[in-house]
Amino acid sequence: MNRLSSRDRFFFSLLILLVLFIGLLHAVTPGNQLVLHDIYRRASYLPIVVGAILFGIRGGLILALVAIVSFIPHLHHFYHRSWSAYLAELPEIVLYLAAGLVTGAIAGREKRLREQYQEQSRQLARSYRRLHEQTALLLEVEDQLRASQKLSALGQLAASLAHEIRNPLGSIRGAVEILRDDYPPDHPKQEFITILIKESDRLAATVDEVLRFSRNRVEEEGSRPRAKLAEIIDQVATLLGNRLRKKDIRLEQAIDKDSGQVLLDADRMSQVCINLLLNAVEAVPGGGRIRISADAGGSDLRMTVEDSGPGVAPELREQIFQPFYSTRSEGTGLGLAISSRIIESCGGRISVGDSPLGGACFTIQLPEHGCDGQTTREEKQ
Numbered sequence: 001m002n003r004l005s006s007r008d009r010f011f012f013s014l015l016i017l018l019v020l021f022i023g024l025l026h027a028v029t030p031g032n033q034l035v036l037h038d039i040y041r042r043a044s045y046l047p048i049v050v051g052a053i054l055f056g057i058r059g060g061l062i063l064a065l066v067a068i069v070s071f072i073p074h075l076h077h078f079y080h081r082s083w084s085a086y087l088a089e090l091p092e093i094v095l096y097l098a099a100g101l102v103t104g105a106i107a108g109r110e111k112r113l114r115e116q117y118q119e120q121s122r123q124l125a126r127s128y129r130r131l132h133e134q135t136a137l138l139l140e141v142e143d144q145l146r147a148s149q150k151l152s153a154l155g156q157l158a159a160s161l162a163h164e165i166r167n168p169l170g171s172i173r174g175a176v177e178i179l180r181d182d183y184p185p186d187h188p189k190q191e192f193i194t195i196l197i198k199e200s201d202r203l204a205a206t207v208d209e210v211l212r213f214s215r216n217r218v219e220e221e222g223s224r225p226r227a228k229l230a231e232i233i234d235q236v237a238t239l240l241g242n243r244l245r246k247k248d249i250r251l252e253q254a255i256d257k258d259s260g261q262v263l264l265d266a267d268r269m270s271q272v273c274i275n276l277l278l279n280a281v282e283a284v285p286g287g288g289r290i291r292i293s294a295d296a297g298g299s300d301l302r303m304t305v306e307d308s309g310p311g312v313a314p315e316l317r318e319q320i321f322q323p324f325y326s327t328r329s330e331g332t333g334l335g336l337a338i339s340s341r342i343i344e345s346c347g348g349r350i351s352v353g354d355s356p357l358g359g360a361c362f363t364i365q366l367p368e369h370g371c372d373g374q375t376t377r378e379e380k381q
Contacts, residue, residue: 004055012055015047016066022047023070041092044071045099052103056111060100067096162207169207173200195238202267225267229303230260233292236273240281247286254293262301264366268342275335276305276362282328283309289357301366309359317352 004012022044029036044067052060071092176196183189205225227235237244237251244251273292280290284307294303312320316327323337343350348366355361 008055012051012059015051015063018047019044019063019066020070023067023073026071027073041071044096048096048100049103052100053107055104056108057101057104060104060107061097062100064096064100068093071096166204166207169200169204173197173204176200191238195235198235199239202270205267206271225265226263227266227269228260229262229264229269229294229301230255232264232266232269233273233294236270236277239274240277243278243281244290247281247284247288249281249284249287250289252289252291254291256295259294259296259301259303262296265346268346272339272342272364273305275339279335280305280307280309280360283307283359285309288359291357299367301364303364303366304361305364306355306357306361307359308355308357311354311359312352320352321350 022040026037026040029040048060048063048067051063176193180190180193180197183193233253233255237253243249277290277292284290288308290308291306292303293306294301296302312327320327321336321340323334340350343364343366346366348364350362350364353361353363
């Protein structure tokens with residue numbers, strides 16, 4: 001009973017007062033008012049039964065004892081009146097005790113069963129949560145397996161395509177070299193011919209890399225061409241210049257001197273920049289803005305590509321780097337996935353957030369020597 005809350009103790013005290021009040025009515029009511037005494041005896045069962053239901057055997061027993069004590073003055077009155085009447089009243093004591101004990105035992109058993117059911121319900125709820133988590137994990141693993149199967153099929157297809165593309169690329173490069181001989185070195189078109197040759201070489205290197213990957217061969221360290229970050233960005237801007245002009249998009253560059261001189265893997269970083277800028281061009285409406293910035297603060301190189309497009313919703317910012325996921329119906333869902341793999345292979349990371357221009361902001365962070373990243377000899381000196 002000492003574990004009862006203040007509310008339960010108050011209610012239990014009311015039941016005791018009710019029993020005492022009934023006993024007082026027995027004491028003040030004349031003995032010849034048998035009908036009233038019968039009513040009082042029956043009324044005493046109510047607080048006993050209620051107390052036994054609410055507070056178990058102990059509650060019912062305490063209330064029964066209080067009822068017996070309050071019933072003693074009434075028995076004393078009948079003891080002096082008639083021995084037979086006195087004996088007729090004695091069984092009421094036993095009935096009070098029986099009512100408290102039996103009702104309390106039934107209530108206690110019902111309470112234990114209720115607690116068992118509640119515990120079983122909690123166990124079932126925990127089991128359901130574990131089952132739900134395991135099911136979600138299985139579904140996630142199944143999705144990853146399907147994605148792996150798609151990537152495996154894509155790898156086989158890429159190897160086949162790379163093999164078929166190699167020869168036409170050689171022919172294109174040879175044709176461009178022939179065209180280069182038709183123009184003097186100072187001709188304006190020589191710049192575009194040089195870009196065509198460089199891009200043909202970059203595609204050929206990418207094709208060779210795909211073929212080496214399919215044969216589980218790794219390229220020797222230092223055999224890949226490198227270029228300054230500023231040169232890579234200028235070359236990519238020139239390649240996409242026609243697309244920018246068609247949509248009247250202004251491309252802004254904020255490349256500080258230190259970051260612009262960092263040497264990076266020319267082919268890989270060109271591919272990353274092209275993918276990010278192509279996505280920005282597709283997202284930005286006509287007359288919009290795209291800004292590329294880079295700084296080499298500390299030991300990391302940080303580059304951002306921002307645009308004034310609609311941006312990327314927060315719930316999609318993790319999914320857009322997954323293979324085959326695209327928000328455009330005509331998109332392949334591979335550009336950002338490939339860019340993310342390239343940056344991760346260089347020991348860096350890529351993320352997307354909100355841009356002050358109003359659209360998306362893709363941020364690339366590379367370690368000082370990631371992707372063959374290093375400063376030029378002049379800068380070191």
